[in-house]
Amino acid sequence: MEHLDKKSKITIMVAIMSALLFVALNQTIVGTALPKIIADLGGMEYFSWVFTIFMLTSSVTAVLVGKLSDIYGRKPFILLGIGIFMAGTFMCGTSDSIIQLIIYRGIQGFGGGMVMSTSFTAVGDLFSPRERGRWQGIMGGVFGLASVFGPTLGGYIVDNADWHWVFWIFLPVGIVAFILIMRLFPSVTKKEGESVDYFGSVFLTLTILPMLLAFSWAGKEYDWTSPQIIGLFSASVVALLIFISIERKAKSPVLPLELFKNDIFSLSNIIGFILGMGMFGAIMYTPFFIQGVMGTSATKSGFIMMPMTLAMVTASALGGQLITKTGKYKIIAIIGLLVMASGMFSLSRMDMDTSTLVAILNMITVGLGLGMSFPVFTLTIQNAVNYKFLGVATSSAQLFRQLGGTVGVSIMGTVMASSMKDEMAQMAPKGGTEAIAQNPQVAEKFKALQDPQALMDADKLEAIRQTLPEQMTGMFDQIVMVLRTSLSHALNDVFLTGMFLLTAAVILTFFLREIPLRMSNKEEEPIAEHGDEKVLKQEKFKEQYQR
Structure with missing residues (x-):
């Protein structure tokens, strides 16, 4: 597809980004709407499965489709992915129970994994590694925009209309994307000698x-x-x-082990894994600080998080343009990771007295660093492997980043729980436990404060306080203060953990071998595998590109 004219490539990219936006919006819109959905359907004990099932199915599908798309081409899988995702999305809106919603979210995940994997790989089909930088940055920006508008729109819909429309409102976008890709995306013939593993x-x-x-x-x-x-x-x-x-x-492995002999491929995936840990750690636990420690409402929290996402979108687009213009990516990755690590350190210094402005500035720093570094390591992997492995290499980068996010959220959650438990043990009001235990009804009310999630809903806290005897409200306020202080200290440890992880990523990036970005996909072997004998060939392509 690299031979297509510029206008055709841009038109195809608009179709691909429409498909990606459709998937990304449906991912991000659910979060703010889910409390209302659970209130209607019930099944609070299965709450986490609405997210977990999507992560499981999309992760597995993405890596499996990578190899299949190398054999059969991208078009059938991106179309199949959009179709499955639309079907799952429509069915989510028809759910009568939480179990149905979980099953339909799993179907969504199967389709979403296909779309995400083939979308980023298709960029590699259309453009040479040297040109991909700007497009990878723009694709990252699509996710960022979905993160900005999805949660806000989800909250608006459930406040003003039936929650089913959370899933149905973007279906026309999916239909448009499907038609555009079906008409514009070139088809390819099956590769001979390849079989499904x-x-x-x-x-x-x-x-x-x-x-x-x-x-x-x-x-x-x-x-x-x-x-x-x-x-x-x-x-x-x-x-x-x-x-x-x-x-x-x-004969035709689904994940060729020979790829891991390529030092750039292996090291980029390790760094991407660590970046995923830091990225998801920041995204998941920053709202805990804004709502739980600072006492900001969920609606305002979304607006406070927005500058971080917009900074990420801007830096991702500009970083991608810079890579395409200069051909250099290592320095951009190092600067991005350093900026993100410094932002995480700044987050770790916040406390209950931190102003909203300071919190926003710290989050913008994290967003800028994340946006600069996010597109780089997919590009380094694509540039370092033979073109015939483009699909499986791209999907492996997404898999390692997803695994990093899952591992990071889990580890940081453990750090938060452990740190908070220690802090609360030291700060618990003297004699408070005995006084509360004497009144079983009051004790039941105070049980809600054992979970840091209780601090995320200021209205609920106030409702509990209003039902307590007057002599107990002082104790309640004291315990809430202890809980907020403990959560603040625990989140300091979480963000500090993220800073150390990103510092390790910076150090590893110094060891990442930087090779010229290929000027064409027609080069059969990348420099990463055969050393400097290809430099002259690269320079020839560079001259042609500049002309």
Whole structure:
């Protein structure tokens, strides 16, 4: 597809970004609407599964489709992905129970994984690595815009209309994207000599699913040392060993092990994994500080988070343009990670007296760093491998980032819970426990304060306070203050953990070998595999590109 004229490429990219925006908006719009949905459908105990099932199905599908799209082309999978996602989205809006919603969200995930994997890979089909920088940055910006408008729109819809429209409102966007891609996206013939690695696909799935579940549940549903978590990790390790054995003999492996011999591929995925930990850690736990420590309402919290997302979108687009213009990516990655690490350090210094303006400035710093570094490592991976591995290499980058996010949220959640428990033990009001225990009805009210989530809803806290005897309101206020202070200290530890992780990513990036960005996909072998004998060829392409 690289041979297409500029106008055709841009038109196809508009179609791809429409599909990506459709998926991203439907991901982000659910969060703010879910409390109303749960209130209608019930099943609060299954709340987390609405998100978990999407993560599981989309992660597995993305990595499996990567190899299949290398064999059969991107078009059938992006169309199939949009179709499945639209079907799942429509069905989500018809849910009569939380179980139905979870099942339909799983279907959404299957389609979403296909769309996300093939969308980023299609950029590689259309443009040479040198040109991809700007488009990878714009694609990252699409996710950022969805993060800005999705939650706000979701809250508006549930406040002013039936919650079912949260899922249905963007269906026309999906239909338009489907028609555009069907008409504009070129078809390719199946690659000869390639076959589907069924056994490898099965055991790759059996490796990923238990691992994601273990990290999602550890420290929340079950203890890290519980038989359930140990069993899931053990199952994942066994499946991984079998998977490696299968891939060594497979004619057309679903994830070629030879890719990991490429130092740029391996190191970029490790850095991407760490970046995922820091990125999801910031996105997931910053609202805890804004709402739980600062006492800001959920609606205002969305507006306070907005500058971080807009900073990420801006930096992603500008960083991508800079990469395309200069051909340099290593320095941009290092600067981006350093800025993000400094932003995380600034977040770790906040306390209950921090002003909204300071919090916003700190989050903007994180957003700028994230936006600069986010597109880089997909690009380095695509540039370092043979073009025939483009799909599987791109999907592996997404998988490692997703795994990093899951692991990061789990570890940081454990850090927060442990730190908060220690702080509360030191700061608990003297004699308060005994006074509360003497009145079972009051004790029941105070139970709500054992979970830091209680601080996220100021109205609910005030409602509990109003139902208490007057002599107990002072104790209630004192415990809420202890809880806020403990949460503040715990989140300081969470953000500090994120800073150390991102510092490690900076150090690793210094060891990332920077090779010239190829000027065409027609080059059969990248420099990363054969050294400097390709430099002259690269310079020739560079001259042609500049002309």
